[in-house]
Amino acid sequence: MKISDAIQKMIEDMLNETDGIIEIQRNDMANKFGCVPSQINYVITSRFTPERGYIIESRRGGGGYVRIIKKQIHKNEYLMHFFYAIGGELEINAALAFVNNLYANEIINEREKKLITIALSCTENNFLRADIMRQIILAVMK
């Protein structure tokens, strides 16, 4: 049961094995799963949506394909940019505003936000805080 989930998983696995961009043959894939081709469309439109960070491109006719692209969230770029923007000092309010931004952009979750807030609030020294902020960015960047 749950063919759609199996299809989703296969696509995700393929995306992980590559650089986040794959091309599939709709009919082939439907065949592999013993389902009707339009079910592939169903899976794609219900799970690989733009809101979830996917881009779909396709072409019909002989040698057609469906291309699924997982948007590489510019997370690291975003973080890098900030990393270099931090000066020698960092005020607590500016720091917390940035953290809220990270949270809003889903780069960190609520728990991480709390931990980071603690780390940033542990000193009055804005030089030290800038340093801590840099360490945090590196930690979050993985």
Added chain:
Amino acid sequence: MKISDAIQKMIEDMLNETDGIIEIQRNDMANKFGCVPSQINYVITSRFTPERGYIIESRRGGGGYVRIIKKQIHKNEYLMHFFYAIGGELEINAALAFVNNLYANEIINEREKKLITIALSCTENNFLRADIMRQIILAVMK
């Protein structure tokens, strides 16, 4: 014995036999107890509430399910214990040992461990560090 109580007991038993997370088919379970499906909802909403430490997730349609998650409270107990064990001062080595312990026990993940380490390393002051440790525990406990 009331049917609802029997259903509750079965769910609790299932939760105890697993890691505190189960998935049931609402209609199947209703069938087992010879009741109407909506009675399962009744049991869940009246007994497996968030206040009692349960999380409910579900999905409709073919292959649907109701997932019941029992929040592992022992983690919080564990954290509580440490929270009260922290004295006025906390040396960096003791603090980091504790963090490693949390990581080993899967209460925090690697990324959180990094963030916590940063927070704990931001001062030379063992009084302040004890305070930070307490804040961290509260943040992680939710």
Added chain:
DNA sequence: ATAAATTAAAAGTCAGAGAAAGTCAAAGTT
């Protein structure tokens, strides 16, 4: 040998049927 026409090979669309779970109010119990 090209251009046009045809055929074949994809992928897309959409609506309907079916499979679950959710809701809520009324009726029954304790």
Added chain:
DNA sequence: AACTTTGACTTTCTCTGACTTTTAATTTAT
């Protein structure tokens, strides 16, 4: 009065198939 049971109705999700559209490949005509 509070809790339990029931069932009619709703909503969401999945699967299917007939039909359409687009593109490539092939054949035919000039």
